[in-house]
Structures are given as structure tokens and as C-alpha cells.
Amino acid sequence: MEDTFTPLDCLLPAGKQKICLLILNQPLDADYLHVLWRKAVIRACADGAANHLYHATDGHRDSFLPDYISGDFDSITPEVRSFYEGKKCRLIETADQDLTDFTKCLAILLEEIKQRSLQVDTVVTLGGLAGRLDQTMASIETLFHAQNMTELPVIILQGCSLAYLLRAQGSRIRTQSVTLIGITSFIVPPRALKTDCTIPSFEGMRHRLDVNTGLEGDWCSLIPVGGPCVTRTTGLKWNLDGQVLQFGKLVSTSNTYEAHDAEEDRKPVLVQSDRPLLWSMGIHRK
Numbered sequence: 236m237e238d239t240f241t242p243l244d245c246l247l248p249a250g251k252q253k254i255c256l257l258i259l260n261q262p263l264d265a266d267y268l269h270v271l272w273r274k275a276v277i278r279a280c281a282d283g284a285a286n287h288l289y290h291a292t293d294g295h296r297d298s299f300l301p302d303y304i305s306g307d308f309d310s311i312t313p314e315v316r317s318f319y320e321g322k323k324c325r326l327i328e329t330a331d332q333d334l335t336d337f338t339k340c341l342a343i344l345l346e347e348i349k350q351r352s353l354q355v356d357t358v359v360t361l362g363g364l365a366g367r368l369d370q371t372m373a374s375i376e377t378l379f380h381a382q383n384m385t386e387l388p389v390i391i392l393q394g395c396s397l398a399y400l401l402r403a404q405g406s407r408i409r410t411q412s413v414t415l416i417g418i419t420s421f422i423v424p425p426r427a428l429k430t431d432c433t434i435p436s437f438e439g440m441r442h443r444l445d446v447n448t449g450l451e452g453d454w455c456s457l458i459p460v461g462g463p464c465v466t467r468t469t470g471l472k473w474n475l476d477g478q479v480l481q482f483g484k485l486v487s488t489s490n491t492y493e494a495h496d497a498e499e500d501r502k503p504v505l506v507q508s509d510r511p512l513l514w515s516m517g518i519h520r521k
Contacts, residue, residue, distance in 0.1 A: 240388055241445040242397055242516060245359045246270055250448075252356040255344055258284040258301070259337055259362035259374070260310055263291045267361055267392060272299060276353055281340040282306025284362065289315045297322070305329050305343050306336040337363065337377045345385050357388045364393040374398070375460055375513065382511060395452060395520055401442050401512045444504040444514065446470075446492060452517020457487040457506065464512045469493075470504035480512070 244250040248270060256275035258268075260283035268291060272278060278301045280288055285304045292299040296318070303325040304311065320326060329339040341358065348355050358381075363374035374391055378400035381389040391398040446455075457466060463481040468474045472491045480486060495501050506514065 237441045237443055238402070239443040239445065240399075241448065242390060242399055242514070243446075243448045243450040243518065245274065245357055245390070246392075246450055246518070247448055248273075250274070253354055254357045254359045255279070255348065255353075255355055257281065257337070257340055257344055257358060257360045258288060259360060260284045260287065261362035261365055261370075261393065263287045263361065264392075264394065265291060268299075271359055271361060275359070276355060277302050277344060277347055279340055279344050280304045281336040282308060283310025283336075285311050285319060286315050287362075289318060300324055302347070303327055303343065305340045307332070310336075334380075335373050335377060337374060338380050341377065341381060341389070342384060345387075355387060357390060358385070360389065360391040362393050363391045364396050364398060375400075378513070379461060379511065392518070395518050397516050397518055399514045401506055401508060401514050403440065403508060403510050403512075440507070442506045442514075444470075444506065446504055446516070447501045450519055451492070451501075452519045453491055455490050455492065455504070455514070455516040457490070457508075458513040458515060459486065459510070460513045461511050463510070465509045466512060467507045468505060470502045480508075 241252070244252045245254050246267065254271065254275050255277040256271045256279070258280045260281060280301045282305070285301070288299060288301065289296065300319070300322050301324055304319060305327040307330050308316070308326070308328060316326065327343060329336070331339065337360070344358065364371055375398065378389060378391070378398070382400065382402055388399065455471070457468070457480060459480040459482065463479050465477060466475045466480050467477055470493050472493055473487065475487065478485060492504070493502055506512065
């Protein structure tokens with residue numbers, strides 16, 4: 236089984252992916268925001284992300300009204316909350332402290348997609364890879380939750396970096412319904428639920444990553460955040476052939492792509508792993 240995905244298609248003005256946009260509580264990149272906002276069929280803010288959206292769109296805020304803002308509302312300022320309430324934006328309180336605002340906002344977004352019967356290819360998260368290390372790790376942890384919540388690719392963009400958790404063959408979506416203030420119910424993964432992501436055979440799912448949009452930077456990485464990963468790749472300068480990626484042993488950071496003629500397309504990267512594996516790549520900023 237092969238899964239084909241173009242991670243940076245979402246940043247192409249003429250890209251083919253239908254996306255939803257989820258904004259996190261970190262400084263916004265104006266260029267990314269404008270491209271993604273125009274393309275998104277749902278736009279959501281996780282709590283204090285509304286502050287950043289409010290200030291980044293000064294002078295034309297009415298053109299950047301999110302479909303909803305969710306969270307425990309310990310970060311959104313009174314001024315910003317009042318503005319979006321006055322514009323009839325939905326504010327959905329999610330008080331559960333066992334899940335991050337990112338995870339809860341994603342769960343609501345997925346329920347919105349379902350309720351509105353939308354055709355969506357990718358969930359794009361803006362922010363989440365800068366600032367505090369613990370918050371960055373929480374963003375990555377949400378990608379693991381996401382694999383229990385949806386089959387859709389969920390990516391994180393910020394600055395010159397993209398993060399995407401590659402699904403392992405055999406992983407299953409396992410969820411439960413939870414009722415929160417302001418919304419009848421939506422789907423979240425149980426906190427203590429263990430992800431079933433074993434591969435019966437290593438000849439299972441293979442990820443084909445198309446990296447020929449022209450937006451790719453020079454570097455890419457495969458990081459075994461969730462545990463040891465038996466990994467095979469092609470299309471990289473330093474490929475893997477069944478080696479175990481594991482912290483304390485081997486991690487494929489600061490890798491790059493296989494050399495190619497400037498007049499030819501770059502070959503896709505093929506990745507196969509027996510467990511979820513974090514793909515990270517550079518974004519070329521013009």
C-alpha cells in the first residue's frame with residue numbers, strides 16, 4: 236500500500252489540495268496566512284491564536300473572521316474576545332485540561348468537516364514549532380492524537396519548517412465522544428489510549444512524498460519521536476535500508492535530497508516504517 240502526499244502543495248497559490256486551517260497561539264507569518272486563508276474551507280483559532288490573528292490583520296480584520304475560536308480562554312485578551320464576539324464568530328469553550336488547545340480545536344474542526352460533509356484533503360496548522368520547547372513537543376504529541384482521530388494528513392507549518400507524522404501500516408482510528416461547553420459532542424482520543432500502530436509485515440504502507448514544488452528547502456529529517464522505527468527510504472542523500480531509528484542510537488536529522496539535474500524534476504522521497512515516524516522538512520523562503 237502506498238500513500239502519496241505533497242507536503243508543500245498547501246502553500247502553492249494554485250495548489251490542488253482542499254485544506255482546513257487551524258491557527259495556534261504563536262506569531263503569524265503574514266505570507267503563509269494570506270495564502271492558506273484564501274484556500275481554506277474552514278478557519279479556526281485555538282484560544283490565544285485569536286490575539287495574533289487580530290493584530291496581524293489590523294486594518295482589514297473583517298476579511299479574516301475565523302469560523303470559530305476554541306479553548307479554555309485563558310490566553311485570548313478581553314479586547315480580542317469582545318471584537319470577535321461582536322462579529323458573531325463562534326467561541327467554543329473547551330475546559331478539559333488533559334488535552335491541549337490544539338488537540339481540542341482539531342477535534343472540533345474534524346466534527347465540523349463531518350457535519351458539513353466537506354471534501355478536505357489536508358488539515359494545515361499554522362504555528363506550533365517555535366518558542367517554548369515544551370509547547371513544540373505538545374504540538375508533535377497532537378500529531379499522534381490526530382492519527383487516532385482522522386485519516387486526513389495533519390501538518391504543522393512555521394517559519395522555515397514543516398512537520399508531518401507518517402502513519403504506520405496497521406494503525407487504526409480509535410476514538411470516544413466527549414461533550415464540552417458550547418458544543419454538543421465531538422471526537423477526541425482517550426488520554427490513556429495506546430496507539431495501535433504495529434505492522435504485521437514490514438512490506439506494508441509506503442509513503443511517497445512529492446518534493447518538487449519549488450518551495451522545498453535544502454534539509455529534511457526523519458525523527459523517531461514515538462519509539463524505535465525500522466525504516467527504509469529512497470530519494471534521500473543518506474538513505475536507510477532497514478536500520479532502526481531510535482534516540483540514543485540513530486536519528487536521521489540534517490539529511491537532504493538525492494542529487495538531481497537542475498533541468499529534471501527531483502525524485503520523490505519514499506519512506507517505509509513499522510511505526511509512526513516524524514517527517515520534517517525545510518521551506519525555502521523567497
